[in-house]
Amino acid sequence: MSSLPIVDWLYATPVSSAIRDLLWVVPSVQSLHIIAIAVIFASAVLSDLRLAGLFARDLPTAQVIRRYYPWMRGALLVLLASGLVMAIGEPDRVLVNSVFWLKMALVVVAFMLAWQVRRPFLRSRQGPGNDIERPGLAPLAWLSMGLWCVVIFCGRWIAYAI
Amino acid sequence: MDLQALLQSLESTALATTIRESANAFPALESVHVIGIALVFGTITVVDLRLLGLAAHRRSAQRLIAELLPFTWVAFVACVLTGSLMFIANASTYAQNPMFLGKLALLALAGLNMAVFHLGAFRRISEWDTTLPPPRPARLAGFGSMALWAGVIFLGRWIAFV
Numbered sequence: 063m064s065s066l067p068i069v070d071w072l073y074a075t076p077v078s079s080a081i082r083d084l085l086w087v088v089p090s091v092q093s094l095h096i097i098a099i100a101v102i103f104a105s106a107v108l109s110d111l112r113l114a115g116l117f118a119r120d121l122p123t124a125q126v127i128r129r130y131y132p133w134m135r136g137a138l139l140v141l142l143a144s145g146l147v148m149a150i151g152e153p154d155r156v157l158v159n160s161v162f163w164l165k166m167a168l169v170v171v172a173f174m175l176a177w178q179v180r181r182p183f184l185r186s187r188q189g190p191g192n193d194i195e196r197p198g199l200a201p202l203a204w205l206s207m208g209l210w211c212v213v214i215f216c217g218r219w220i221a222y223a224i
Numbered sequence: 225m226d227l228q229a230l231l232q233s234l235e236s237t238a239l240a241t242t243i244r245e246s247a248n249a250f251p252a253l254e255s256v257h258v259i260g261i262a263l264v265f266g267t268i269t270v271v272d273l274r275l276l277g278l279a280a281h282r283r284s285a286q287r288l289i290a291e292l293l294p295f296t297w298v299a300f301v302a303c304v305l306t307g308s309l310m311f312i313a314n315a316s317t318y319a320q321n322p323m324f325l326g327k328l329a330l331l332a333l334a335g336l337n338m339a340v341f342h343l344g345a346f347r348r349i350s351e352w353d354t355t356l357p358p359p360r361p362a363r364l365a366g367f368g369s370m371a372l373w374a375g376v377i378f379l380g381r382w383i384a385f386v
Contacts, residue, residue: 089385093378096261100377103259104266108281118291121282129281214262215255222251 065158072153081151088151095144099217102137103210105130106176113179113196113203123196124183131180138173161223165216172209175202231315243313250310257306261380263299265373267292275366277357285358286349323386327379334372341365 072078081087111117112126149156156162179202234240243249271289274280280288311318318324345352345361352358358366 085385089382090378093381096258096377096381097265097374099258100262100265101269103262104270107263107266108270118281126281211259214258215252218251218255218258222247 069153069157072150072157075150078150078153081147088148091144091147095141095148098137098140098144099214102134102141103214105133105137106210107207109180110176110203110207114200115197127180127183131184134173134176155224156220159220159223161216161219165213165220168209168213168216172206172213175206175209179203179206227319228316231319234312234315237312239309240312240315243309250313253306253310257303257310260299260303260306261377264296264303265377267296267299268369268373272366272370275358275362275369277363279356283354283356285362286353289346318383321383321386323379323382327376327383330372330375330379334369334376337365337368337372341369 108117109127109130112119112121112123118126149162179199182196235244243253270280271285271292274285274288282288282291341362345359345365352362357363
Protein backbone atom coordinates (compact mmCIF):
# COMPACT_ATOMS: atom_id res chain seq x y z
CA MET A 63 0.00 0.00 0.00
CA SER A 64 0.95 3.60 -0.44
CA SER A 65 2.36 5.96 2.17
CA LEU A 66 -0.42 8.56 1.81
CA PRO A 67 -3.28 8.03 4.32
CA ILE A 68 -5.85 9.58 1.94
CA VAL A 69 -4.95 7.01 -0.73
CA ASP A 70 -5.34 4.13 1.72
CA TRP A 71 -8.65 5.55 2.98
CA LEU A 72 -10.00 6.07 -0.56
CA TYR A 73 -8.88 2.59 -1.63
CA ALA A 74 -10.81 1.06 1.29
CA THR A 75 -14.09 2.90 0.60
CA PRO A 76 -16.98 0.75 -0.73
CA VAL A 77 -17.29 2.83 -3.91
CA SER A 78 -13.60 2.30 -4.72
CA SER A 79 -13.78 -1.45 -4.26
CA ALA A 80 -17.05 -1.56 -6.25
CA ILE A 81 -15.30 0.13 -9.21
CA ARG A 82 -12.57 -2.53 -9.03
CA ASP A 83 -14.92 -5.49 -8.43
CA LEU A 84 -17.27 -4.71 -11.34
CA LEU A 85 -14.83 -5.66 -14.06
CA TRP A 86 -16.67 -3.82 -16.85
CA VAL A 87 -16.57 -0.42 -15.14
CA VAL A 88 -12.93 0.58 -15.73
CA PRO A 89 -12.71 -0.35 -19.47
CA SER A 90 -16.13 1.22 -20.14
CA VAL A 91 -15.26 4.44 -18.33
CA GLN A 92 -11.90 4.54 -20.14
CA SER A 93 -13.69 4.13 -23.49
CA LEU A 94 -16.02 7.01 -22.60
CA HIS A 95 -12.92 9.01 -21.61
CA ILE A 96 -11.40 8.41 -25.08
CA ILE A 97 -14.63 9.48 -26.81
CA ALA A 98 -14.61 12.71 -24.76
CA ILE A 99 -10.91 13.18 -25.66
CA ALA A 100 -11.95 12.94 -29.32
CA VAL A 101 -14.63 15.61 -28.84
CA ILE A 102 -12.39 18.07 -26.96
CA PHE A 103 -9.33 17.48 -29.17
CA ALA A 104 -11.12 17.71 -32.54
CA SER A 105 -13.08 20.79 -31.38
CA ALA A 106 -9.87 22.42 -30.16
CA VAL A 107 -7.90 21.55 -33.31
CA LEU A 108 -10.60 22.75 -35.75
CA SER A 109 -10.97 26.12 -34.02
CA ASP A 110 -7.21 26.46 -33.46
CA LEU A 111 -6.59 25.75 -37.16
CA ARG A 112 -9.14 28.48 -38.01
CA LEU A 113 -7.24 30.85 -35.69
CA ALA A 114 -3.99 29.83 -37.42
CA GLY A 115 -5.60 30.61 -40.79
CA LEU A 116 -5.44 27.06 -42.13
CA PHE A 117 -9.09 26.00 -41.97
CA ALA A 118 -12.48 27.38 -43.08
CA ARG A 119 -10.91 30.71 -44.03
CA ASP A 120 -14.06 31.76 -45.89
CA LEU A 121 -15.96 31.82 -42.57
CA PRO A 122 -15.59 34.30 -39.68
CA THR A 123 -13.31 32.99 -36.91
CA ALA A 124 -16.03 33.71 -34.34
CA GLN A 125 -18.50 31.47 -36.19
CA VAL A 126 -16.14 28.46 -36.00
CA ILE A 127 -15.15 29.14 -32.37
CA ARG A 128 -18.75 29.59 -31.18
CA ARG A 129 -19.68 26.31 -32.86
CA TYR A 130 -17.04 24.24 -31.07
CA TYR A 131 -16.36 25.93 -27.72
CA PRO A 132 -19.52 24.55 -26.02
CA TRP A 133 -18.45 21.05 -27.14
CA MET A 134 -15.02 21.59 -25.57
CA ARG A 135 -16.61 22.66 -22.29
CA GLY A 136 -19.04 19.74 -22.28
CA ALA A 137 -16.30 17.23 -23.11
CA LEU A 138 -14.12 18.64 -20.30
CA LEU A 139 -16.89 17.88 -17.80
CA VAL A 140 -17.21 14.30 -19.11
CA LEU A 141 -13.41 13.93 -18.93
CA LEU A 142 -13.28 15.17 -15.32
CA ALA A 143 -16.18 12.90 -14.28
CA SER A 144 -14.80 9.77 -15.99
CA GLY A 145 -11.28 10.56 -14.77
CA LEU A 146 -12.64 10.89 -11.23
CA VAL A 147 -14.14 7.38 -11.43
CA MET A 148 -10.74 6.01 -12.54
CA ALA A 149 -8.93 7.87 -9.74
CA ILE A 150 -11.38 6.62 -7.09
CA GLY A 151 -11.12 3.05 -8.38
CA GLU A 152 -7.32 2.95 -8.48
CA PRO A 153 -6.05 5.74 -6.18
CA ASP A 154 -2.88 3.74 -5.49
CA ARG A 155 -1.97 3.92 -9.20
CA VAL A 156 -3.22 7.45 -9.93
CA LEU A 157 -2.95 9.83 -6.97
CA VAL A 158 0.67 8.94 -6.18
CA ASN A 159 1.66 9.11 -9.86
CA SER A 160 3.71 12.18 -10.83
CA VAL A 161 2.67 11.85 -14.50
CA PHE A 162 -0.97 12.14 -13.39
CA TRP A 163 -0.29 15.42 -11.55
CA LEU A 164 1.71 16.73 -14.52
CA LYS A 165 -1.27 15.89 -16.73
CA MET A 166 -3.68 17.70 -14.38
CA ALA A 167 -1.46 20.80 -14.40
CA LEU A 168 -1.25 20.72 -18.21
CA VAL A 169 -5.04 20.30 -18.53
CA VAL A 170 -5.52 23.46 -16.45
CA VAL A 171 -2.94 25.35 -18.56
CA ALA A 172 -4.35 24.06 -21.88
CA PHE A 173 -7.97 24.86 -21.06
CA MET A 174 -7.15 28.30 -19.61
CA LEU A 175 -5.15 29.10 -22.74
CA ALA A 176 -7.98 27.88 -25.01
CA TRP A 177 -10.50 29.94 -23.03
CA GLN A 178 -8.35 33.09 -23.02
CA VAL A 179 -7.78 32.88 -26.78
CA ARG A 180 -11.50 32.27 -27.52
CA ARG A 181 -13.01 34.74 -25.05
CA PRO A 182 -13.04 37.83 -27.33
CA PHE A 183 -14.76 35.83 -30.08
CA LEU A 184 -17.36 34.42 -27.68
CA ARG A 185 -18.12 37.84 -26.20
CA SER A 186 -18.37 39.94 -29.36
CA ARG A 187 -21.77 40.51 -30.90
CA GLN A 188 -20.69 41.29 -34.44
CA GLY A 189 -22.50 40.14 -37.60
CA PRO A 190 -21.05 37.74 -40.17
CA GLY A 191 -19.58 40.49 -42.36
CA ASN A 192 -17.91 42.22 -39.43
CA ASP A 193 -15.39 39.69 -38.17
CA ILE A 194 -12.59 40.50 -35.78
CA GLU A 195 -9.34 39.07 -37.13
CA ARG A 196 -6.40 38.55 -34.78
CA PRO A 197 -3.45 37.16 -36.73
CA GLY A 198 -1.27 37.43 -33.60
CA LEU A 199 -3.15 34.49 -32.12
CA ALA A 200 -1.69 31.93 -34.55
CA PRO A 201 1.33 31.00 -32.35
CA LEU A 202 -0.99 30.55 -29.34
CA ALA A 203 -3.26 28.34 -31.45
CA TRP A 204 -0.28 26.10 -32.31
CA LEU A 205 0.80 26.08 -28.65
CA SER A 206 -2.72 25.01 -27.69
CA MET A 207 -2.72 22.11 -30.19
CA GLY A 208 0.70 21.02 -28.95
CA LEU A 209 -0.38 21.15 -25.29
CA TRP A 210 -3.41 18.91 -25.94
CA CYS A 211 -1.08 16.39 -27.61
CA VAL A 212 1.21 16.42 -24.55
CA VAL A 213 -1.85 15.91 -22.31
CA ILE A 214 -2.79 12.81 -24.35
CA PHE A 215 0.77 11.46 -24.10
CA CYS A 216 0.75 12.01 -20.31
CA GLY A 217 -2.62 10.27 -20.02
CA ARG A 218 -1.31 7.15 -21.70
CA TRP A 219 1.92 7.27 -19.69
CA ILE A 220 0.08 7.21 -16.34
CA ALA A 221 -0.41 3.46 -16.89
CA TYR A 222 3.33 2.95 -17.41
CA ALA A 223 4.80 5.30 -14.81
CA ILE A 224 4.21 3.07 -11.78
CA MET B 225 2.47 -20.70 -44.98
CA ASP B 226 -0.42 -20.95 -42.53
CA LEU B 227 -1.72 -18.04 -40.49
CA GLN B 228 -0.04 -19.09 -37.23
CA ALA B 229 3.37 -19.28 -38.91
CA LEU B 230 2.81 -15.91 -40.56
CA LEU B 231 1.90 -14.30 -37.22
CA GLN B 232 4.97 -15.81 -35.57
CA SER B 233 7.25 -14.62 -38.35
CA LEU B 234 5.79 -11.11 -37.92
CA GLU B 235 6.57 -11.27 -34.21
CA SER B 236 10.15 -12.37 -34.79
CA THR B 237 11.06 -9.50 -37.13
CA ALA B 238 13.67 -7.08 -35.80
CA LEU B 239 11.11 -4.27 -35.77
CA ALA B 240 8.59 -6.28 -33.70
CA THR B 241 11.30 -7.33 -31.25
CA THR B 242 12.48 -3.74 -30.83
CA ILE B 243 8.92 -2.53 -30.08
CA ARG B 244 8.30 -5.39 -27.63
CA GLU B 245 11.53 -4.89 -25.72
CA SER B 246 11.57 -1.07 -25.63
CA ALA B 247 10.23 0.59 -22.49
CA ASN B 248 8.84 3.60 -24.37
CA ALA B 249 7.83 2.33 -27.81
CA PHE B 250 4.45 0.93 -26.78
CA PRO B 251 3.14 3.91 -24.77
CA ALA B 252 4.41 6.24 -27.53
CA LEU B 253 2.59 4.24 -30.23
CA GLU B 254 -0.55 4.15 -28.07
CA SER B 255 -0.41 7.92 -27.55
CA VAL B 256 -0.13 8.64 -31.29
CA HIS B 257 -2.92 6.08 -31.83
CA VAL B 258 -5.16 8.00 -29.37
CA ILE B 259 -4.39 11.34 -31.07
CA GLY B 260 -5.28 9.71 -34.42
CA ILE B 261 -8.50 8.25 -32.96
CA ALA B 262 -9.43 11.68 -31.59
CA LEU B 263 -9.13 13.27 -35.03
CA VAL B 264 -10.80 10.37 -36.88
CA PHE B 265 -13.74 10.14 -34.48
CA GLY B 266 -13.97 13.91 -33.93
CA THR B 267 -14.04 14.91 -37.60
CA ILE B 268 -16.36 12.02 -38.53
CA THR B 269 -18.71 13.00 -35.69
CA VAL B 270 -18.91 16.58 -36.99
CA VAL B 271 -20.05 15.17 -40.37
CA ASP B 272 -22.35 12.55 -38.74
CA LEU B 273 -24.08 15.20 -36.62
CA ARG B 274 -24.61 17.28 -39.77
CA LEU B 275 -26.09 14.20 -41.48
CA LEU B 276 -28.39 13.80 -38.46
CA GLY B 277 -29.52 17.39 -38.93
CA LEU B 278 -27.36 19.28 -36.45
CA ALA B 279 -25.69 22.20 -38.24
CA ALA B 280 -21.89 22.31 -38.15
CA HIS B 281 -19.74 25.44 -38.52
CA ARG B 282 -20.99 25.66 -42.11
CA ARG B 283 -24.36 24.81 -43.60
CA SER B 284 -23.29 23.07 -46.82
CA ALA B 285 -22.93 19.35 -46.13
CA GLN B 286 -20.91 18.85 -49.32
CA ARG B 287 -18.32 21.50 -48.47
CA LEU B 288 -18.17 20.31 -44.86
CA ILE B 289 -17.39 16.75 -45.99
CA ALA B 290 -14.80 17.93 -48.54
CA GLU B 291 -13.16 20.16 -45.93
CA LEU B 292 -12.93 17.54 -43.14
CA LEU B 293 -12.20 14.36 -45.11
CA PRO B 294 -8.45 15.07 -45.60
CA PHE B 295 -8.03 15.36 -41.80
CA THR B 296 -9.97 12.14 -41.29
CA TRP B 297 -7.84 10.22 -43.79
CA VAL B 298 -4.45 11.45 -42.57
CA ALA B 299 -5.43 10.60 -38.97
CA PHE B 300 -6.80 7.22 -40.07
CA VAL B 301 -3.51 6.38 -41.80
CA ALA B 302 -1.67 7.33 -38.56
CA CYS B 303 -3.97 4.96 -36.63
CA VAL B 304 -3.41 2.11 -39.10
CA LEU B 305 0.38 2.60 -38.97
CA THR B 306 0.62 2.76 -35.17
CA GLY B 307 -1.96 -0.02 -34.84
CA SER B 308 0.01 -2.27 -37.21
CA LEU B 309 3.22 -1.66 -35.27
CA MET B 310 1.50 -2.60 -32.00
CA PHE B 311 -0.06 -5.63 -33.70
CA ILE B 312 3.20 -7.10 -35.04
CA ALA B 313 4.82 -6.81 -31.59
CA ASN B 314 2.36 -9.44 -30.23
CA ALA B 315 0.66 -10.69 -33.41
CA SER B 316 -0.38 -14.18 -32.30
CA THR B 317 -1.83 -12.89 -29.01
CA TYR B 318 -3.92 -10.18 -30.72
CA ALA B 319 -5.12 -12.63 -33.37
CA GLN B 320 -6.77 -14.67 -30.58
CA ASN B 321 -8.25 -11.68 -28.77
CA PRO B 322 -12.04 -11.57 -29.33
CA MET B 323 -12.16 -7.82 -28.68
CA PHE B 324 -9.49 -7.21 -31.33
CA LEU B 325 -11.35 -9.38 -33.86
CA GLY B 326 -14.62 -7.61 -33.00
CA LYS B 327 -12.92 -4.25 -33.50
CA LEU B 328 -11.77 -5.30 -36.99
CA ALA B 329 -15.32 -6.45 -37.80
CA LEU B 330 -16.79 -3.10 -36.68
CA LEU B 331 -14.15 -1.24 -38.74
CA ALA B 332 -15.26 -3.23 -41.79
CA LEU B 333 -18.91 -2.39 -41.05
CA ALA B 334 -18.04 1.30 -40.65
CA GLY B 335 -16.35 1.14 -44.08
CA LEU B 336 -19.40 -0.58 -45.56
CA ASN B 337 -21.68 2.07 -44.03
CA MET B 338 -19.51 4.79 -45.62
CA ALA B 339 -19.58 3.02 -49.00
CA VAL B 340 -23.38 2.74 -48.92
CA PHE B 341 -23.62 6.46 -48.12
CA HIS B 342 -21.22 7.47 -50.90
CA LEU B 343 -22.96 5.31 -53.50
CA GLY B 344 -26.42 6.41 -52.33
CA ALA B 345 -27.39 9.65 -50.60
CA PHE B 346 -24.04 11.35 -51.33
CA ARG B 347 -24.64 11.07 -55.12
CA ARG B 348 -27.72 13.27 -54.76
CA ILE B 349 -26.14 15.63 -52.22
CA SER B 350 -26.75 18.70 -54.42
CA GLU B 351 -30.49 18.12 -53.79
CA TRP B 352 -30.14 18.31 -49.99
CA ASP B 353 -26.81 20.11 -49.51
CA THR B 354 -28.25 22.87 -47.30
CA THR B 355 -31.44 21.11 -46.17
CA LEU B 356 -31.98 20.54 -42.45
CA PRO B 357 -32.71 17.82 -41.59
CA PRO B 358 -31.20 15.82 -44.48
CA PRO B 359 -33.15 12.95 -46.12
CA ARG B 360 -33.64 9.70 -44.23
CA PRO B 361 -30.83 7.65 -45.90
CA ALA B 362 -28.31 10.36 -44.94
CA ARG B 363 -29.60 10.45 -41.36
CA LEU B 364 -29.33 6.66 -41.13
CA ALA B 365 -25.74 6.79 -42.45
CA GLY B 366 -24.85 9.43 -39.84
CA PHE B 367 -26.39 7.44 -37.00
CA GLY B 368 -24.79 4.16 -38.15
CA SER B 369 -21.39 5.80 -38.48
CA MET B 370 -21.46 7.30 -34.98
CA ALA B 371 -22.60 4.03 -33.39
CA LEU B 372 -20.03 1.92 -35.28
CA TRP B 373 -17.07 4.23 -34.59
CA ALA B 374 -17.99 4.48 -30.89
CA GLY B 375 -18.08 0.67 -30.89
CA VAL B 376 -14.61 0.58 -32.46
CA ILE B 377 -13.30 2.75 -29.60
CA PHE B 378 -14.98 0.59 -26.93
CA LEU B 379 -13.68 -2.70 -28.32
CA GLY B 380 -10.24 -1.13 -28.85
CA ARG B 381 -10.02 -0.27 -25.15
CA TRP B 382 -11.35 -3.70 -24.14
CA ILE B 383 -8.47 -5.43 -26.00
CA ALA B 384 -6.26 -4.77 -22.98
CA PHE B 385 -8.81 -6.21 -20.51
CA VAL B 386 -9.39 -9.75 -21.77
